[in-house]
Amino acid sequence: MQVLINGETQSLESPLKLSALLHQLGYRGETFAVAINGGFIPRTEYSNTQINNGDSLDIVAPVVGG
Amino acid sequence: MSDLLTLYGKTFNSRLLVGTALYPSPAIMRESVQASASEIITLSLRRQNPAQQQDNRFWDYIRESGCQLLPNTAGCKSPREAVELAKMSQEIFQTDWLKLEVIGDDYNLQPDPFGLVETARELIQLGFKVLPYCTDDLVLCRKLLDVGCEVLMPWGAPIGTGQGLLNKYNLQTLRERLSDVPLIIDAGIGAPSQAAEALEMGFDAVLLNTAIAKAQDPVLMANAFKLAVESGRAAFNAGLMLRRQTASPSTPTLDMPFWQQAESILQD
Numbered sequence: 001m002q003v004l005i006n007g008e009t010q011s012l013e014s015p016l017k018l019s020a021l022l023h024q025l026g027y028r029g030e031t032f033a034v035a036i037n038g039g040f041i042p043r044t045e046y047s048n049t050q051i052n053n054g055d056s057l058d059i060v061a062p063v064v065g066g
Numbered sequence: 067m068s069d070l071l072t073l074y075g076k077t078f079n080s081r082l083l084v085g086t087a088l089y090p091s092p093a094i095m096r097e098s099v100q101a102s103a104s105e106i107i108t109l110s111l112r113r114q115n116p117a118q119q120q121d122n123r124f125w126d127y128i129r130e131s132g133c134q135l136l137p138n139t140a141g142c143k144s145p146r147e148a149v150e151l152a153k154m155s156q157e158i159f160q161t162d163w164l165k166l167e168v169i170g171d172d173y174n175l176q177p178d179p180f181g182l183v184e185t186a187r188e189l190i191q192l193g194f195k196v197l198p199y200c201t202d203d204l205v206l207c208r209k210l211l212d213v214g215c216e217v218l219m220p221w222g223a224p225i226g227t228g229q230g231l232l233n234k235y236n237l238q239t240l241r242e243r244l245s246d247v248p249l250i251i252d253a254g255i256g257a258p259s260q261a262a263e264a265l266e267m268g269f270d271a272v273l274l275n276t277a278i279a280k281a282q283d284p285v286l287m288a289n290a291f292k293l294a295v296e297s298g299r300a301a302f303n304a305g306l307m308l309r310r311q312t313a314s315p316s317t318p319t320l321d322m323p324f325w326q327q328a329e330s331i332l333q334d
């Protein structure tokens with residue numbers, strides 16, 4: 001299946017949970033947050049959230065701002 | 067004399083809020099924030115991959131600063147985007163404070179007043195302490211207060227223009243009509259004199275970024291803004307003289323030598 005991660009298409013071999021995907025991608029620690037299809041997913045829900053074909057993920061982290 | 071700034075129940079000594087963007091380096095950003103004596107700093111969230119996260123000195127400095135964090139929703143154009151980004155900010159930054167931006171025009175980055183009120187209402191219901199970046203329109207400001215905002219941040223001029231307080235009539239009107247509301251001039255401040263002017267007019271604080279970050283010497287400029295804000299606030303507290311159309315001597319004329327003589331010459 002295919003998903004969009006931060007605007008880039010990626011192929012995933014099999015259905016998986018968000019927590020597994022984040023681990024696979026290399027996200028560690030707590031300085032990032034996630035939205036799927038434009039909706040915020042709290043950290044406590046990562047292991048319950050199924051990634052589906054066509055999902056669009058935004059994974060954000062702190063940056064400078066005015 | 068104690069003259070603290072109170073926002074959403076928290077008190078601050080400094081009346082200068084600064085952004086963290088556009089600095090030549092994270093180290094200069096840190097020095098500049100320190101030189102500004104600011105206690106509230108803005109920052110944001112953007113897409114990042116894990117490789118980008120490994121060198122994030124900026125974030126390390128921010129955490130060490132001890133400042134109140136004020137995450138923004140810069141770039142959001144719809145209430146939905148702003149609400150979801152706010153939730154993400156709350157989780158990462160562990161704060162319910164939010165500089166709410168809902169932009170209505172790409173060219174001058176003017177806030178969308180309708181989207182702003184709708185978003186502020188929703189976020190306040192979710193428990194956020196919303197500091198909306200808004201225009202200087204009195205009716206908009208009243209609507210933002212109606213939905214529960216306790217602080218407003220009207221623009222001085224469009225973001226990054228450095229044009230200062232463009233519409234003093236509107237700003238003075240806001241200050242007079244919303245006399246009990248903390249008002250922070252956000253955006254458009256280009257020079258310390260403009261920041262001082264905002265404080266002299268009775269605004270409670272100013273928020274700026276570019277004027278410091280893009281100066282030739284950001285640290286020196288940060289200190290200049292610190293002094294300007296202190297000076298402007300002191301002037302406001304001291305009470306400015308009233309402007310007059312005609313001249314009025316400050317030196318006494320009573321017992322001035324040659325006074326009668328000069329008059330008599332004129333009469334001749």
